[in-house]
Amino acid sequence: MMYPFSYHRARTLDEARAYFEGGEDAAYLSGGHSLLPTMKNRLAAPDRLVHLAAIPELRGITRAGDRLSIGAAETHAAVAASPEVRGAIPALAALAGSIGDPQVRHRGTIGGSLANNDPAADYPAAALALDAVIETSERAISADNFFQGMFTTALDEGEIITRVTFTVPDSAGYAKMRNPASRYALAASFVARRPGGVRLAITGAGNNGVFRWSEAEAALATRFERGALAGLALDPGDMMSDMHADARYRAHLCAVASAEAVGHQGKLTLL
Amino acid sequence: MSQSEIAITVNGTERRAEVEDRLLLVDFLREHLGLTGTHVGCDTSQCGACTVILDGQAVKSCTVLAVMAEGAEIRTIEGLAEGESLHPMQEAFCTHHALQCGFCTPGMIMAAVNLVDRHGPDVDAETVRHQLEGNLCRCTGYHNIVKAVLAAAGAQRTPAE
Ligand SMILES: Cc1cc2nc3c(=O)[nH]c(=O)nc-3n(C[C@H](O)[C@H](O)[C@H](O)COP(=O)(O)OP(=O)(O)OC[C@H]3O[C@@H](n4cnc5c(N)ncnc54)[C@H](O)[C@@H]3O)c2cc1C
Ligand code: FES
Ligand code: FES
Numbered sequence: 001m002m003y004p005f006s007y008h009r010a011r012t013l014d015e016a017r018a019y020f021e022g023g024e025d026a027a028y029l030s031g032g033h034s035l036l037p038t039m040k041n042r043l044a045a046p047d048r049l050v051h052l053a054a055i056p057e058l059r060g061i062t063r064a065g066d067r068l069s070i071g072a073a074e075t076h077a078a079v080a081a082s083p084e085v086r087g088a089i090p091a092l093a094a095l096a097g098s099i100g101d102p103q104v105r106h107r108g109t110i111g112g113s114l115a116n117n118d119p120a121a122d123y124p125a126a127a128l129a130l131d132a133v134i135e136t137s138e139r140a141i142s143a144d145n146f147f148q149g150m151f152t153t154a155l156d157e158g159e160i161i162t163r164v165t166f167t168v169p170d171s172a173g174y175a176k177m178r179n180p181a182s183r184y185a186l187a188a189s190f191v192a193r194r195p196g197g198v199r200l201a202i203t204g205a206g207n208n209g210v211f212r213w214s215e216a217e218a219a220l221a222t223r224f225e226r227g228a229l230a231g232l233a234l235d236p237g238d239m240m241s242d243m244h245a246d247a248r249y250r251a252h253l254c255a256v257a258s259a260e261a262v263g264h265q266g267k268l269t270l271l
Numbered sequence: 272m273s274q275s276e277i278a279i280t281v282n283g284t285e286r287r288a289e290v291e292d293r294l295l296l297v298d299f300l301r302e303h304l305g306l307t308g309t310h311v312g313c314d315t316s317q318c319g320a321c322t323v324i325l326d327g328q329a330v331k332s333c334t335v336l337a338v339m340a341e342g343a344e345i346r347t348i349e350g351l352a353e354g355e356s357l358h359p360m361q362e363a364f365c366t367h368h369a370l371q372c373g374f375c376t377p378g379m380i381m382a383a384v385n386l387v388d389r390h391g392p393d394v395d396a397e398t399v400r401h402q403l404e405g406n407l408c409r410c411t412g413y414h415n416i417v418k419a420v421l422a423a424a425g426a427q428r429t430p431a432e
Contacts, residue, residue, distance in 0.1 A: 001293065002293045003293075004272055004273065004291070004292075004293055005273065005292060005293055006273035006292050007273065007275060007292035007336060007338045007339075009338075009341075029339075032334060032335065032336070032339065033316065033334055036316075036334050036335075036336070037314075037315060037316045037334060040295075040314055040333075041314065049292075049336075051339065053339075077328070100405070101319070101404040101405025101406075102329055102382070102385075102386070102402055102404070102405055103319060103322060103329050103330050103331045103382070103405040104316070104331075104405060106325075106328040106329060106330050107330055107331075107334065107335065182317075183404070
């Protein structure tokens with residue numbers, strides 16, 4: 001059983017901040033699909049949980065020109081099914097539809113996933129490759145500055161992600177190899193083609209969390225085809241290594257996933 | 272110890288209780304309401320044995336706090352049959368031998384009922400397989416489960432007289 005805590009359902013951002021500050025070691029709760037499993041295993045023991053799902057600013061999916069804005073409390077299922085997301089960035093909708101399983105997608109949220117920054121999570125790759133802006137209760141943070149290594153972000157204590165705004169690219173593709181047991185990414189690549197160039201982000205593989213593969217971006221900027229990646233390789237020294245996949249295999253998968261994402265723009269490819 | 276008042280509608284009946292904030296929805300169903308059809312098969316949110324339908328969506332009740340479900344409508348395996356007559360999905364699981372030990376079955380059936388609701392009676396085998404990714408079965412090999420779900424879905428298309 002989890003350690004005891006008190007639960008508070010916030011209705012406004014101010015109320016959420018106030019509940020948070022009233023705890024010794026409070027935590028925000030969104031879908032609970034990363035936090036509650038951790039608490040059930042007694043690897044986390046916040047003394048209060050401040051539930052964010054009922055705050056209106058964290059809801060809704062809207063598109064204005066080349067900006068697609070998604071509320072932090074929108075579930076993976078809602079993003080996957082959204083006509084706005086499917087129309088603007090089909091690979092992002094497909095990515096959301098490939099997270100975990102249907103039950104996980106019914107509860108887990110985009111804000112929770114970004115705040116958690118699990119090194120094998122899917123959304124961080126999309127946020128980084130699509131040059132997203134993470135809007136918070138305090139400020140706006142570019143994805144390039146937001147992700148700061150495994151389970152680490154630029155968020156300050158008590159800061160709340162309210163929305164994520166993606167720049168709609170000319171096209172984008174996502175390819176991943178899933179860990180067959182956990183269903184998280186073993187290695188995955190999100191490739192976005194934009195007027196200013198190409199951005200490519202890798203999740204699941206790096207030993208410092210999600211990262212951009214700049215060499216591949218430069219090669220694809222001059223020639224956007226899978227052949228442009230031939231001969232490029234990531235350093236296994238920068239990869240995670242575990243019983244599911246060693247570092248050399250992960251480095252190899254990153255290259256394969258990137259080529260697949262280039263070759264299949266507009267969709268999700270499962271390796 | 273922090274406690275909250277909750278009101279949750281379970282299988283059509285409103286249930287009110289004072290519960291510990293840390294109580295999981297699955298434990299509320301099993302321990303407080305005696306609805307032990309909903310199972311717990313893991314502690315990693317992976318197996319799906321605890322699947323119930325919360326406001327129209329299949330969820331893992333081991334990964335939802337009872338207080339988070341305040342005001343919600345929940346349907347559990349106990350809410351499917353009408354008196355003595357089983358729900359068509361339950362019938363199909365019997366007919367197609369879609370269970371052996373039966374441990375995964377309540378969660379599997381709730382996930383299956385929900386997927387047919389979302390995908391309609393013409394759902395295909397591949398979709399059924401993908402939609403059941405959150406439910407693990409150690410016995411059947413899934414083949415007969417997929418058959419049963421397709422049969423139950425199809426039965427909706429041509430309702431019996
Ligand atoms: C069986 C299973 C399989 C999964 N498979 C995958 C997968 O394949 N790919 C994948 O990417 N993920 C996967 N997940 C994780 C899932 O996507 C989670 O839902 C997600 O990582 C966290 O979102 P949440 O809303 O559940 O957050 P929570 O668990 O509620 O919160 C996670 C963390 O973020 C903080 N937080 C939440 N919301 C905010 C906010 N708005 N502002 C600031 N901080 C906030 C919380 O305090 C907590 O620290 C899986 C989970 C499970 C249980
Ligand atoms: S008990 Fe295994 S997923 Fe809930
Ligand atoms: S029938 Fe035994 S686990 Fe599925």
